[in-house]
Amino acid sequence: MIVRWWITTLQLTELFVSSLVHLVYGFYIFSSAVAGDLSQALSDCFYKNSVEVSLKSEDSKENLTSTKDLPPIVLVHGIFGFGKGRLGGLSYFAGAEKKDDRVLVPDLGSLTSVYDRARELFYYLKGGQVDYGEEHSKACGHSQFGRIYEQGHYPEWDEHHPIHFVGHSAGAQVVRVLQQMLADKAFKCYENTCENWVLSVTALSGAFNGTTRTYFDGMNPEDGKSLRHVSLLQLCRIGVIIYDWFDIPWLKNYYNFGFDHFNISFRKIGIWGLIDCLLGNAGPFASGDWILPDLTLQGSIKLNNLLHTFPSTYYFSYATKRTNKVMGITVPSGILGIHPLLFIRILQMSLWRHPPDVPPPYKGYRDEDWWDNDGALNTISMTHPRFPVEHPSQLVVKDSDCQPFLPGIWYYKIVEGDHILFIVNRERAGVQFDLIYDSIFERCRKHAFRNNPTMPNHII
């Protein structure tokens, strides 16, 4: 009895400390984001013209009659992310979308599952009402139909008008799931979809292989699906349900977790429905149809079982790392110039031990493979999809390592940086910010295209 009480007290203390860490950390990101956005807006006033001139001159080199002919580059946000128009016009990609004339930034819900995001992304581009699919909706207890896009953002999208995708974190996995859905012809009334609708996939700290961070925050390592009773995610769950239940229009316009298709609003479920959700009998957290289960090691294995790397699509991935090995021990790299709260998160992950009484998530699992990390994801998870089969890949150290740039292979670069270095606040990444996005956009525009979109093997 006393032992139990003692354990609960310990858990509560741990919870308190970790939520404090995350709260302050979140606030730190948010405030620096707002400050960054302001200074960005100011500097834009002064420098916009010069940037535009340099872009134009690059375009003319390629003889493009108009930007309308360019395949769009679609930037897909990750967890807690948001698209264009949310948070008072803040840019999740820290203004990187201004670097090219044809960039789209969809808003896919900040905590919804990878599957639901992929469905939404399709209709965002093609237009029409989001159809989550009958079977999936029934299984997860949400409406089959969602938001209506009166006007698609790229209605001509097809094999001959393919798209470049850039995904941050979970956004990279969303793109892979979408590509598989296209290959599987999973959209009703669109019989002609195929994998070649996707021209290239670029992952920035992509969550391909899951992350041990989910277990620190409250996912159960036993099943990778349920939540520990006392945990940060438990608080998050309660907060989200209440936020959605109050359903205050201007607030939801400002920031939306994306669970509208679950009908959590008080107008629809009343007080008993709220209690049901809070008790864990209904809603996204009950059915597991939200993002965290997809980011556990177990959840990623389940997703990856169905996903392929396709031969005519270009793949590039940036894996971030903020750790180093010192005498065989993995430690956060560089104590100077790193925010103390970020330091704690990285340190935490570099000390990860899988609970000994729980079977390992896969055969051959070793804790040490998962110690290198960027504070949110393990580096091993970000390079390329590895499970259940290792997908073709090549490490890039010098730029010449990926020339010629071939489709069907995951080229990857390891970048010294934390998980949020390339989003929200561009000042943090400094010169690296421009280097990375410029090379992404340049690769899309100059190296990734198919000469013959209708290769004979696609016709047959």
Ligand SMILES: *[C@@H]1O[C@H](CO)[C@@H](O)[C@H](O)[C@H]1NC(C)=O
């Ligand atoms: C650019 O391409 C168009 C058609 O694709 C062609 O008519 C035109 O001559 C080209 N211009 C240059 C400068 O190559």
Ligand SMILES: *[C@@H]1O[C@H](CO)[C@@H](O)[C@H](O)[C@H]1NC(C)=O
């Ligand atoms: C949610 O509400 C809409 C109408 O407002 C209804 O059509 C839909 O069936 C409801 N979904 C669920 C899962 O209750």
Ligand SMILES: CC(=O)N[C@H]1CO[C@H](CO)[C@@H](O)[C@@H]1O
């Ligand atoms: C969860 C998962 O997919 N894990 C894989 C990640 O990468 C390692 C190293 O290759 C694989 O062994 C795991 O199976």
